[in-house]
Amino acid sequence: MPFIRKLQRRKVSGGRTASKPPENRQGHTDSPGSALGEDLSTRLDWLKQELKDSSDLIYREFTISSGQRCALIYVRGMIAQDTAQQFIVRSLQRESAQLQDKDIYQFLFEDEALSVSQTTVINDLNQAVEAVLNAGALLLIDGDQRMLTFSISAYPTRGIDEAPNESVIRGSREAFIEDLEKNLTMLRRRLKTKHFKTPAINKGRDTRSAIVIAYLEDVCKPELLKEMKRRLSYIDMDGVLGSAYVEEIIEDNPYTPFPQIQYTERPDVVSAALLEGRIAILVDGSPIALVAPVTLPMLLQSAEDYYQRYIAANWIRWIRYFFVMASLTLPSIYIAVTTFHPEMIPAQLLITIAASREIVPFPALWEAFAMELAFEALREASIRIPKSIGQAVSIIGALIIGTAAVQAGIVSAAMVIIVSLTGIASFIIPHFDLGLAFRLLRFPIMILASMFGLYGLTCGMILIYIHLVNLRSFGVPYLSPIAPLVTEDLGDTFLRAPWWKMHKRPVQLTNNQVRQTVDPRAWIKEKGDLE
Structure with missing residues (x-):
């Protein structure tokens, strides 16, 4: 040749x-x-x-x-x-x-x-x-x-596979891998525009890890990009082995349990975020991409919401919101009502709960703490042990421990049901770090509920709300567009509007708000060939 x-x-x-x-x-x-x-x-x-x-x-x-x-x-x-x-x-x-x-x-x-x-x-x-x-x-x-x-590199890499932690029914089956070039290729295949920019910097004195800043030049705000580069310029450490290193350095408030940067392993999620004016961070050697800025409603959304029909997606989203609140407050409500407000419980149900607690020697708070800690231990054990036996251990462990604890009179059957429902509710949260934040806050709220009843629970929720209102993610309010209220962006918060009604991008993220220039369903007004 x-x-x-x-x-x-x-x-x-x-x-x-x-x-x-x-x-x-x-x-x-x-x-x-x-x-x-x-x-x-x-x-x-x-x-x-x-x-x-x-x-x-x-x-x-x-x-x-x-x-x-x-x-x-x-x-x-x-x-x-x-x-x-x-x-x-x-x-x-x-x-x-x-x-x-x-x-x-x-x-x-x-x-x-x-x-x-x-x-x-x-x-x-x-x-x-x-x-x-x-x-x-x-x-x-x-x-x-x-x-x-x-440049003739040919080191071994993992093949592109389905996202193990963000699975969907109708969406893409591709997930990021540890090879930065292939990750950028997956994004470039979705964003075929000259405005898609991917400048790279090297950080880590020993690792010299490549960090890519991905954004759409005509959509992303220049001041947001400038702020991102400014924060990244302060990274000076011996090694950057993953995107988590970068996340902890550039996030606004490092002392809050709530994540202020979204991480994902799906290229379609990153592409959708870039189209809204956000910025993505990809680190060589890490299959997890970072997306900023982020809001709390955004963390409660799943990729599946945008692939299902909007009616079903809205129904699932409301179920998700309900169980998110349940995962945070359900044990506290049980403790407060059974301890301070038994008159709120119907008489027949109150008799059943009282009968199940008759032989239990501990107050409701200690019951809840013991069961929650046991559930957290089982959850962590199921993650760390081999996957082939992880699911069996978690299910068998929960059944055996729950049944034995009730029969031994250590906890009541009602508390086992409450903790089980709470655990199931926490699995519905799409973002793992957000679910972990609710799991951590569940314990101080239970303490307040055991001390002051529903008043303590209410005070705890108000304190969490005040904290959330004061959080920022690269200048964007964490509860936006709810607080402060931005009516233009409510079309994708509590409800997801159909795609043919999403004419604009989020107001607070971009100066280029035009998403669609014409009505996609204008064909209804015209006579078609089949009529």
């Missing part, structure tokens, strides 16, 4: 690199390339000293037909070694016979002797080290200070 292909990306400026040399840990710039000169052996010795005790580094030395010595350095397992051997080493050895008096780099680029795309020319050995550690192949040529790096 001919070895003449167009180089897809050349980062060359007059034969010299135009990129800025990297900074070391102390913030100074090292440039040993010019100091070490053009001798291949000297530079190889320096690289071997810098990267010593690395058994996975390969130093492949060879000679081309012009008589010049070359060396190819890469990390075993991180590049396509067959590509490096066939399209770099053998191509150079074969095509260099035509070199004659030409400059080697003029020969490589202008005559297109190599058939490897994404090639970069660098001068600095610090950049060379970084390129090798970033899954690149480094080519050194004796007698020339310039070096070539090739």
